[in-house]
Amino acid sequence: MSRFDTQDKYFQKAKQLGYRARSVFKLEEIQTKFNLIKHGDNVLDLGAAPGSFLQYISKIVGEKGSAVGIDLQKIESFPQPNIKTYVGDIFDDKVYKEIGIRRFEVITSDLAPKTSGVAFLDGGRSLDLSLKVLDVCDKYLKKGGNALIKILPGFNEGDLVGELKKKFKSVKKCRPKAIRKTSGESYLVCMRFI
Template sequence: MSGKDEYYNRAKQEGYRSRSAYKLQQLDDDAGLIAEGDTVVDLGAAPGGWLQVAAERVGDHGTVVGVDLQRIRDVDHENVETFRGDMTEERTRTKLRQRVGEQGADLVISDMAPNMTGEYGLDHARSIHLARQAFETALELLGPGGDLAVKVFDGQDLADFRADMETEFEYVRAIHPDASRDESSELYLVGKGLLTAPVRVGDELEVDIVDTGSEGDGIAHVEGFTLFVSGVAEGDTVTVRVEDVKPRFGFASPV
């Protein structure tokens, strides 16, 4: 039995609206995307297979919000809300922000794909365009430390898009779920840990060393964000280059 038949038949037997439901299950199992009580936003949610999986995994105390240009048939979970909208329009983004609330979403997911033309370069470019829209929307909706999982087609523009994601998340992984067809070039970029720090890797700035950490590094503060700086002493004022950024602290070295 082919992979296509296996997951198609399983979806029918287990009540999922699409075989892609198993892709989200596998992404979650691999990358730890969904926890009970999470708020999840599904962009391009029709026909609703990912909504079903997300609803099961966030549990009764979680929230799942789905949006699509097409009508989404009601999902039989009380914690799921859907509406029609174009996420490139400000009114749709505003509605999403209202649904998510001030705390932000824990996860944004997107399984969107372009209408296929059969011309690979064009299909790839359109997939990156959709992925960027999802990425930009996620930056508006995610709370600190939130995650993003977005579908793309492999190709020449993928590296640049991944590099842009890597500036905003603690780390980024590429995952090809088993439920994806063997011949498909699709993969999912998973960004873990949205960074809300005021600095990014490669930034150079002047800082005052105000304390010493337990490992002997100097400690500086940038807009309340902690930087550990090697090879300096308390009381120094130095120009540093940021080498690594975590959600709550970073590391730098003198220039």
């Protein structure tokens, strides 16, 4: 663990509250601002390891809802019965078949590509992931549902936002305070799938 991580106030707070990652505070801020997820929702979380989004989503949706996570890496199991996790690649149809074909009220993506440090390469990978999330929304998001998509800089964001605006009634960019100052990431909050 780096000195930087141990000194970060969000890292410490996540540890105190039993969350598996500091990322949870980005979702918490977005949720407070946009009310993305509602009690009783079924939420699909793409790029879910180690699982702090899932822990937070599980609390919001309660026992009538569910938090379903997919990641390339195995996610340690949770005590909460409304959390289910799957190991798989979001580009591979196998994992959706395993989950069972159904539509979700919300799809969240905190997917992060392996970064190279070269902005246009990393941006290109982030765009590929974002376009795949859009495809997953087409197949598995309910009409009227919401989506959250993390993006990295290095590509023409306007084109992606343009595509998203054809599919959602509202698309807003958000950069929560918990994002490290050194990171260029931000989130697109997409409300009301058409």
